[in-house]
Amino acid sequence: MSELPGDLLFTNDHEWLRREADGSVTIGITDHAATALGDLVYVELPEVDQDVDAGGEMAVVESVKAASDVYAPVAGRVAAVNEDLSDDPEKINADPYGDGWIVRMALADGLDESELMTPDAYQQVLDELDD
Amino acid sequence: MGAKTPYYDKHVEAGARIVDFGGWDMPLHYGSQKEEHHAVRQGAGVFDVSHMTIVDLGGERARDFLRHLVANDVGKLKDYGKALYTCMLNDAGGVIDDLIIYYLSDTRYRMVVNAATREKDLAWIREQAKAFDVEVVERSELAMIAVQGPRARALAAPCIDAEYREAALGLKPFYGMEAGEWFVARTGYTGEDGWEIVMPAADAHAVWDRLLAAGVAPCGLGARDTLRLEAAMNLYGSDMDETISPLDAGLAWTVAWEPAERAFVGRSAIEALRNSPDRQRFVGLLLEDKGVLRNHQRVVVDGVGEGEITSGGFSPTIGRSIALARVPAGDYDRVQVDVRGKLLNARIVKTPFVRNGQVRIDV
Known part of the structure; x- marks a missing residue:
């Protein structure tokens, strides 16, 4: 498994967040999640400007095998969605932390980093899963 | 193990x-x-x-x-x-x-x-x-x-x-x-x-x-x-x-x-x-909207009744979602499927969907 990018934060649901310069956050699923799902074939994206609660359903990723909800790790308003995934959902498999981003959100409140994991902490979660 | x-x-x-x-x-x-x-x-x-x-x-x-x-x-x-x-x-x-x-x-x-x-x-x-x-x-x-x-x-x-x-x-x-x-x-x-x-x-x-x-x-x-x-x-x-x-x-x-x-x-x-006379039909479905059909999803036939997807998934050969389903008796070829709370349009097609490398249905 590849090295986790150092500028990301992670959730227990195997999602990642990146803080952007404008204060928004970009959200995707981790390489571990994408690999576990297998080849992705469809992504259901939220509407831009839609309000999302923390823990609420934000997107659905479907692989050849199964559908899986992507939950919003933070509350906010959808600022942008990755439209490219409509035609090419496998971008998530190929580049989960880059071209495979799913949603950009304007935060309702600040980012409570205590709820999120650093790359090192998330790596530990992954290591324990392998045991 | x-x-x-x-x-x-x-x-x-x-x-x-x-x-x-x-x-x-x-x-x-x-x-x-x-x-x-x-x-x-x-x-x-x-x-x-x-x-x-x-x-x-x-x-x-x-x-x-x-x-x-x-x-x-x-x-x-x-x-x-x-x-x-x-x-x-x-x-x-x-x-x-x-x-x-x-x-x-x-x-x-x-x-x-x-x-x-x-x-x-x-x-x-x-x-x-x-x-x-x-x-x-x-x-x-x-x-x-x-x-x-x-x-x-x-x-x-x-x-x-x-x-x-x-x-x-x-x-x-x-x-x-x-x-x-x-x-x-x-x-x-x-x-x-x-x-x-x-x-x-x-x-x-x-x-x-x-x-x-x-x-x-x-x-x-x-x-x-x-x-x-x-x-x-x-x-x-x-x-x-x-x-x-x-x-x-x-x-x-x-x-x-x-x-x-x-x-x-x-x-x-x-x-x-x-x-x-009212035997259920067992049919192939092609999803016309975007999404993926899955087992146990509800099939809705307007004015006729309801059925169920028995096997659903994504067809890598066709590039669309297909399914097998048990649906009510009747003469129709358009159905809707309840996919995660949304009714998506699907069409009944003659199976098999694919045989010997060739797509056999009209997509």
Whole structure:
């Protein structure tokens, strides 16, 4: 498994967040999640400007095998969605932390980093899963 | 930790993602389920199917026994090696399992039944066999692979003992033959040409290595499922089970009603259903909207009623979602499917969706 990018934060649901310069956050699923799902074939994206609660359903990723909800790790308003995934959902498999981003959100409140994991902490979660 | 087939170490070596399947540790895929799927449609792939249960039947009354046990009629089988696909029913006409029977002689047959149903199948078969004095021998010591795809037979032929190779290459579709300790059959579960090959476990590793070296792609249960769905082949436990008759699972063609005096198990129950006017339909669906159809989703037919998807998924060959579904009686071809709370449009299409590498429906 590849090295986790150092500028990301992670959730227990195997999602990642990146803080952007404008204060928004970009959200995707981790390489571990994408690999576990297998080849992705469809992504259901939220509407831009839609309000999302923390823990609420934000997107659905479907692989050849199964559908899986992507939950919003933070509350906010959808600022942008990755439209490219409509035609090419496998971008998530190929580049989960880059071209495979799913949603950009304007935060309702600040980012409570205590709820999120650093790359090192998330790596530990992954290591324990392998045991 | 589940049971392991003779190929287990080879799966691990090939980087398989191992999952539990009916108590067996089996490969789900070796990296990409879609690539494995395409390999079988365009070239050749090999599946480990050793988890399936091989049962040999022997005895003077073996033919009579099978004419009693299953809904299709082994009386049709006259040629050595000819295979028959059939359902084994309970007294209520529900499907205990679907299986293939190979005819070796009037006193000798080989059956291949599903892995997940092994115990109940064997118990049922042995119970039914008592009255016929037929010997029922499970061959769990054997290994079995399916080599499937347009190039499968050409690439697998060198693995077969030279003494039998020509005969194996000459097998017609849906025929099998003994080849020394091996058994080779031109059957499969993908909608492509190919062989299913049974061999002693001692031969398993060498054959696997040879096939992979020849360019045959190792394929997991994931691709096996999308391939069989495109070929519109039923999956036991999804499309039918003990509460569903073969007539409600698109398998009426496997029921031999003639001769009328053949009293196979479940006959009277399904005969009662046979002429019922409001029979459900078992159909193929093509999703016209974006999304993915999945098992158990609700099918809504405007003004008619509701049905259910029995097998749904994404078709890598078509690039759209397809499904098999049980829907209410009636003359219509447009339906909607409740996909995660949204009603999406789908169209009833004539199956199979894909056969021999070609898309067979209007997309």
